[in-house]
Amino acid sequence: MTQAPYQEDLPLHEPKSIWTKYVWSQDHKVIAIQYTITAILMGLVGLFLSGLMRLQLGFPGSFSFIDPASYYQFITMHGMIMIVYLLTALFLGGFGNFLIPLMVGARDMVFPFLNMLSYWAYLLSVLVLMASFFVPGGPTGAGWTLYPPQVILQGTPGADGGITLMLVSLALFIVAATMGGLNYVTTVLQARTYGMTMMRLPLSVWGIFMATVLALLAFPALFVGAIMLLFDKFAGSSFFMPAIFSMGKQLAHEGGSPVLFQHIFWFFGHPEVYIVALPAFGIVSDLLSAHARKNIFGYRMMVWAILAIGGLSFIVWAHHMYVSGMNPYFGFFFATTTLIIAVPTAIKVYNWTLTLWHGNIRLTIPMLFSIAFISTFTIGGLTGLFLGNVVIDLPLSDTYFVVAHFHMVMGVAPLFVVFGGIYHWYPKATGRMLNDTLGHFHFWVTFIGTYVIYFPMHYLGFIGVPRRYYADEAYKFIPESAQGLNEFITLAALIVGVVQLVFVFNLGWSYFRGKRAGSNPWHATSLEWQTPQTPPEHGNWGAKLPVVYRWAYDYGVPGVEADYLPQNVQAVGDVDDKVSSEGILAET
């Protein structure tokens, strides 16, 4: 028999008051919900900002409160909020916190106190970021990439208070992510239950695990960049600031290299794409398998692909910087690595598709969102192959083609997984199902809306409409037809944006009125569905930790009445031996 994980016998610190139970909680499930709610609220802020941007683009000049400065502030905050404060926080802090201990069969994270600190540091970073809306000059409008020199120069919106708060907020976020990340990695490595080998882990855990490793190694780059920017701004150093005239007078800076910042930023920025994508890859694998009643195709290859993507993601960063003017050999190298990273990614797409093939597909809401993910991710990924080549990227880089590409591949695609994941695990977290009718409405509007919004943007990019411009009229090279397309996109975006409120309403309404879920409504195999209580209590497993006998994908097992075998179920030996030796369905 196996060594007993010593956590089994550790005393559980039961929360004593309502404050320690729901607010200053060290329970991973409560922290996960805190993370999720905060991140969703941030997402709504980001969504609102994108609506304002679309209003300006669709109907330029009709809204007097959107001047160029505020437009750039909306862009910047929208980007930063969606990537860092929504997606990163939700996948790692939300899904990671909820799923890792439950899926590996642990009582909690290994360092619960650190886990609590992680959430509160995240909340603080959110509050600091939101505070920048209320300081004189408003939030920074430098773009989410925060390129110097313009990021700290007068004339850029928010060059005084806004940028300082942004950098401080990012530093706090990184501290929060590091505290959380230490927990996720250590818990996966140390706190797995009896029989839970690494290769019996559900792919959700693998995806979140690898994404956390990336986050731990990549966020320090952003941290260093932010500190150095603060030095340039406040201490007068010239890390990134070249000799420059601003507002008619020469500044004291000289000799700094803005491209150095770009390298540091994108050394964080590209792994960040996979910090968001890898958890999505993992989660969607589990959703597809459970709702198609079929084992995941190529489990081992899926794990290897996650590892390969994680490794490769650190050597592709400069493909974000082709237009900065680099040595052609340099560009050649990064174009090659960029194309190579498409190989493990394509393997994953094939495996998802092959998982569906001959599956007993149930078109539940999580399944619909998973299929939608494959669709948008593939299309966004294909345009990425174009942009990964230097010669194609140069003319397209500053156009809406890029906006369409990354919104498809790393904006909408991971969000579909977020939605699918929430529809899938909401019953475990609350004990009730989300409303199905509202879910279908939400799905179809969002899915169709995605294509209606982003497909035309590719065409805008082809005809050369530049991104980041406040207004498109008055430029001779932009045809008038672009304006009609922009109006159309704006209308679609506003509709899709409003429909997201249906989802938020569903989250609240179903908590009180939703259908009771029972412990395993999807008949899924992984451990989180086998808890003695739903929602699981503090400590998750009662007196004894579960024992794991198999991998997480025994769906459609021949000869088994329920068509699936949970990981902690020891099969009736005879029947299964027969199946395996003769390869036929055992007569019972």
Add this chain to the structure above:
Amino acid sequence: MSILSQISTKPWLPDDNNKVPRNADRGTGRLADNKVGLWVFLAVVSSLFLILGNAYVARRGFEDWHALPELGLLWFNTGLLILSSIALQWSKLSASRGHRESVKLSLLVGGFLACGFLFGQLYAWHQLSEMGYFVSSNPANSFFYLITGIHGLHLLGGLVALVRATFRAWSESESEQVYLISVSLCSVYWHFLLLVWLIFFGLMFFS
């Protein structure tokens, strides 16, 4: 089991089912958890200093770079940090042999030496600014203040843990197991920060 053989198992094979393999590659217990946590944290800090070092080397290639003068004080500080590291190693060895008194003594010595290093670094800042080497006057200066500052803050954080370990070693109610964990983690962290400092000391003044 090595990582490679671990990730090449085939979990779907029926003969793999119903078995409960040992997770034997991992030690269990609080010490093992904390050690893994510390090593993961050291990976994060390594990444941070690696990027800082890369930025240093990249920025040094520009023509406006004027290297700092070599300060004798920095040699002295380096010596203090080395001694501090040795003291903590001594403390770890004593803890594993159960010599509680020498654990207490060596923790105190190590802590004082580390504080000495930090004050020495602050005094080096003072000396440099007396000589007119301010943060903003040259990128070499900016990097010196930035790197020593970040390194010093990490050591300061380590001192917090060291103070906790010292209290644990002092309080009679704590078992040997508990302060052994604290002491051994502190010593690993100290050696790590010593290594980082030696690398940057060499990078900034002797390369």
